[in-house]
Amino acid sequence: MIQPFTPDPLSWVADDGQPIRELPARFTPEVLRGLHRDMVRAREFDRKLVTLLRQGRTTFYAQSRGMEATQVGLARSIRVGHDWVWPYYRDHALGLTMGVPLLDLVSQCLGTNSDPCRGRQMPHHFGAGRQNFVSISSSIASQVPPAAGNAMAQKYLGVDEITVCTFGDGATSEGDWHAGVNMAAVNGAPCLFVCENNQWAISTPLRGQMASETVHVKARAYGMPGYLVDGNDIVAVMEVLAHVVEELRRGSGPALVECLTYRVGSHSNADADAEKNYRTREEVALWTARDPITRVEGLLEHLGHPVSAEERAGLIAATHREVDEAVGQAEASGQPDWRIMFEDVYADLPVHLREQAAFLRAEQTGGRA
Amino acid sequence: MTATEPKPAVQGSEAQGTRTLTLIQAVTEALREELARDERVVVFGQDVGARGGVFLATAGLQAEFGERRVFDTPLSEASIVGAAVGMAVRGLRPVAEVQFADYMGPGFDQIVSQAAKIRYRSGGQFTAPLVIRTPSGGGVKGGHHHSQSPEAYYAHTPGLKVVMPSTPYDAKGLLKAAIRGHDPVIYFEPKRLYRAAKGEVPAHDYTVELGRGAVRREGRDLTLIGYGGVMPDVEKAAAALSKEGVEAEVIDLRSLVPWDRDLVLTSVEKTGRAVLVSEAPRTANFMGEVAYVIQEELFDALLAPVSQVAGFDTPYPYVQDKVYLPGANRIAAACVKVLNY
Ligand SMILES: Cc1ncc(C[n+]2csc(CCOP(=O)(O)OP(=O)(O)O)c2C)c(N)n1
Numbered sequence: 001m002i003q004p005f006t007p008d009p010l011s012w013v014a015d016d017g018q019p020i021r022e023l024p025a026r027f028t029p030e031v032l033r034g035l036h037r038d039m040v041r042a043r044e045f046d047r048k049l050v051t052l053l054r055q056g057r058t059t060f061y062a063q064s065r066g067m068e069a070t071q072v073g074l075a076r077s078i079r080v081g082h083d084w085v086w087p088y089y090r091d092h093a094l095g096l097t098m099g100v101p102l103l104d105l106v107s108q109c110l111g112t113n114s115d116p117c118r119g120r121q122m123p124h125h126f127g128a129g130r131q132n133f134v135s136i137s138s139s140i141a142s143q144v145p146p147a148a149g150n151a152m153a154q155k156y157l158g159v160d161e162i163t164v165c166t167f168g169d170g171a172t173s174e175g176d177w178h179a180g181v182n183m184a185a186v187n188g189a190p191c192l193f194v195c196e197n198n199q200w201a202i203s204t205p206l207r208g209q210m211a212s213e214t215v216h217v218k219a220r221a222y223g224m225p226g227y228l229v230d231g232n233d234i235v236a237v238m239e240v241l242a243h244v245v246e247e248l249r250r251g252s253g254p255a256l257v258e259c260l261t262y263r264v265g266s267h268s269n270a271d272a273d274a275e276k277n278y279r280t281r282e283e284v285a286l287w288t289a290r291d292p293i294t295r296v297e298g299l300l301e302h303l304g305h306p307v308s309a310e311e312r313a314g315l316i317a318a319t320h321r322e323v324d325e326a327v328g329q330a331e332a333s334g335q336p337d338w339r340i341m342f343e344d345v346y347a348d349l350p351v352h353l354r355e356q357a358a359f360l361r362a363e364q365t366g367g368r369a
Numbered sequence: 370m371t372a373t374e375p376k377p378a379v380q381g382s383e384a385q386g387t388r389t390l391t392l393i394q395a396v397t398e399a400l401r402e403e404l405a406r407d408e409r410v411v412v413f414g415q416d417v418g419a420r421g422g423v424f425l426a427t428a429g430l431q432a433e434f435g436e437r438r439v440f441d442t443p444l445s446e447a448s449i450v451g452a453a454v455g456m457a458v459r460g461l462r463p464v465a466e467v468q469f470a471d472y473m474g475p476g477f478d479q480i481v482s483q484a485a486k487i488r489y490r491s492g493g494q495f496t497a498p499l500v501i502r503t504p505s506g507g508g509v510k511g512g513h514h515h516s517q518s519p520e521a522y523y524a525h526t527p528g529l530k531v532v533m534p535s536t537p538y539d540a541k542g543l544l545k546a547a548i549r550g551h552d553p554v555i556y557f558e559p560k561r562l563y564r565a566a567k568g569e570v571p572a573h574d575y576t577v578e579l580g581r582g583a584v585r586r587e588g589r590d591l592t593l594i595g596y597g598g599v600m601p602d603v604e605k606a607a608a609a610l611s612k613e614g615v616e617a618e619v620i621d622l623r624s625l626v627p628w629d630r631d632l633v634l635t636s637v638e639k640t641g642r643a644v645l646v647s648e649a650p651r652t653a654n655f656m657g658e659v660a661y662v663i664q665e666e667l668f669d670a671l672l673a674p675v676s677q678v679a680g681f682d683t684p685y686p687y688v689q690d691k692v693y694l695p696g697a698n699r700i701a702a703a704c705v706k707v708l709n710y
Contacts, residue, residue: 084459118492129494134458137490139482145451146483152452153459156411156437163455176447176478183448344493345527347551350580350627 002243004225005217009260012235015290017298027235029305035076035234036296036307037315039068042093043293044319045102046265049092049109049124052327053269058109060123062090066232066264069292070196072097073237073259077245078164078192084132084154086147086165089124090196090263091136094166100128106326113333118340141171144180144193151189151254162190162248170201172215181256185222188253192244193219195256197231198263202271203278219256231259232292235299262287338364390570393563395537396426396502399544400464402574404434407462410548412439414449414466414502423468424504424563446476450501454483454553457497462548470505470557471514477522484553485528500547500554505533506598506648507680508561508694512687518597518649518680523555524625524658530579531625533557535600537568539623542577550579559598566601582629584636588616591642591704594633594659596622598694599646605697610704617644617704625655630662637663641672642707648694651679673710678703 002010014020046063053061064071067090075097078085087094092105104116108126111119117127117135127135134150137143147165154161171177172195184191195215199206212218219226227244230236237259244255264287266274275281297307342349342357349357390398403410412427412434418441421428431439442449446467453463467473473480480501488496507516524531530552534540540558547554559566585600586607595603600621607617618636622628637643643663645656660675678695686693 086455116492116494117490120492121490125490127491127494129491134495135487135491137482137486139478142451142478142482145448145479146455146458148448149452149455149457149463150459151455153456153461156456156461157459175475176451179443179445179448179475180451182443183445183452186443344489344491346488346530347496347498351630352627 002227002240004227005220006228009228009230010236010240011230011233012239013233013295013299015295017295017300017302019299019302023235024239029300029303032296032300032303033305033307035072036293036300038072038076038097039093039234039293039296040312040315041319042068042072042096044316045092045096045105045323048320048323052109057327058123060268060270061109062124062268063263063265064090064093066287066291067196067198067261068093069234069237069295070231070259070261073234074164074166074194074241077238077241078162080131082132083161084134084150084163086134086143086150086163087136088143088167088171089136089138090168091166092124095126095128095131095133098131098133100126100131100133102322103326103329104128106323107330107333110327110330111335112330113336114330115336118344119336120344141167141174141176141180143167144171144177145183148180148184148187148189148191151184151191152187155187155189160249162192162245164192164194166194166196168201169195169197169199169206169215170204170209172218173209181222181254184254185224188251190248190251191254192248193254193256195258197258197260200263200267200279202267203274214258216256216258224254224256226256226258228258228260231261232290232295234292234296262290264288387569387571389567390537391564392534392537392540392558392566393424393426395541395570396544396558397428397430398570399541399548400427400430401433403464403545403548404430404438409460409462410438410464411456411461412464412466413442415442415444415468417441417466422466424560426502426558427466446472446474447479450476450479451483453499453501454479454487454497457499458487458495462498464500464502464548467501467503469515470503470519471517473503473519480523480529480555481526485526489528496551497553498551500544500556502544502556502558504560504563505557506559506561507685507690508598510687510690513685516685516690518647520555520557520625521649521653521655524655528553529626530554531557532579532623533559533597533625534623535559535562535597535621536566537570539577539583541570542575543579543623545574546576546579549576554579557597561598562601577623580624580627580629582620582622582624582632584618584632585621586617586619588618588640590615590640591617591644591707592620592633592636592640593617593644593646593700593704594620594622594656595646596625597647599648602695602697603646603700606700606704609697609701615704615708628659633659633663634666637667638670641670643675644678644700644703644707645675646678646695646700648680650682651677652682654679673707676703676707
């Protein structure tokens, strides 16, 4: 029933929460509530991080408001810690829902000692070994060829894992994107490519990015199935992914899923005035009305299990507390000192780095240590 | 399931003796032995399978180990290098071939943004122990897209190790060490020495540690330092000087990152003079770093300015192939100038 290369996005639930097709049995009110909770948590994390940014406690942040159904739906469609993920910088809802500890995420954004990545990268570029959530690189689309290689290794090892590779619509213009997708296809590697098509790459709209109607049609040229999904409909995202992931585990080779969604906020803090500069208020309003969270709330109401105002407020407050606590803990752990700069460049410290570290030690300690 | 852990390396007692091999045969032998030793090792690149690579470095390996272990890839350096990163992160030991060093450009971002950075940016949670082998350098009438020496770009990138052998013994030993190491290694093969360099190679298992240079000839009057394709000419120049009564100490760096500063400094301290030879363009040449360290550490011991013999700052020319390269005469002339300072 789920066919690749449809001209319109696959949808299960209308904007107001009314099912357009029969709701699959696995989406019980409990399950939907769990997904709702995940999405609210991701959104409130987002909101709190923007506040931290305004307070000058972190220096960069890329919001994902409006994209929660895509990322949460993806996180809930794979086997965490078993499958591998090569994400991009807007994927905190994905990481959070996969179980990357909120403290680790906050710590990474603050660059504190509690950051597992040890303050080496700009904020919001996290990674988590336990979840096989490979640390994020800023370089657009550079995760795509390695994801193909990761999946090739899985095939080589004969394991039933899959690799997920996410990226925005802009990334599909990069040479690395085409190179990596083709590499996975030629090798029949179990790589699930997920385009989080939020319709903008900083200030460049989709139509300035590509002349094809959709991203998913490109899959045809590489010899893999391509799916177009309503990325604001978590039921649709999870239904399509359930189908695709099963195929991948069965050895079908790679697939491309395009989740059509929208970046409601700005690209990053470097782009605070998106509305004034390159987008219309009408467009943003249109997509705000298609919000993935209110859609699930509408669905739950339709099913006779509405989320009450108190419940929603409770969820929001709980996340805010959780973030506040994490910020407190992270800040209390202090800033990493100069020593860590020299670690993890190589497996062992070569002599030239040993000397440079000694130089900095002398400088930092005024020759005392 | 995981790939089986590597078998212990065959030790000297099991297979004694040496044979004379060419440099490229030594490369092939290293790959064959590592493929046999460790199931995690995979060898791939453009045309490396049935054909055995354009220079035949991988000849016979696919027939011996199968298409699963040794395979062809699409014509895409970004995906060859990038896939190697992903494979290494997921637990394999990829040895990727880039057909010519000149074509690493499309894979550059994968090398510097992914391979070189992933250990650092993840706080050691993810690592990419991979090897990229690539023929480099001139002297084969290849014009500027088959003759360049881009090692400085990679030596300039923290996180990468960079090596370039000039003898069959080192080619085998360095490649094995690179495959067994835990860091990404760019392994340049001086293509004009593929068949020109012949030498004794032990039949038993051995490695050459990355970061150690080698003294090729002892001398007291000056130190001649090179690596890769220029080494035969460096040694020729030293032999010619010897006939004139000048004894040059000849050092082959073998590794650029890390490079053997102790060996170089000990030698230059003894001789008081240094001539640095490479065929890469002169500006921002890796030897500039060597010269800098020598002057910083040994300013008082120097009897003459450190001199560099390098390629010219032109794109590598086709017709003037031989004039472009620093041959024995140009190297000897630089030595004479330094001696007469
Ligand atoms: C190779 C490269 N070029 C340019 C940039 C600067 N840059 C950062 S984000 C971005 C837009 C990416 O858009 P898209 O892939 O659609 O993802 P989105 O931010 O919309 O989620 C650009 C151009 C970069 N990070 N990497």
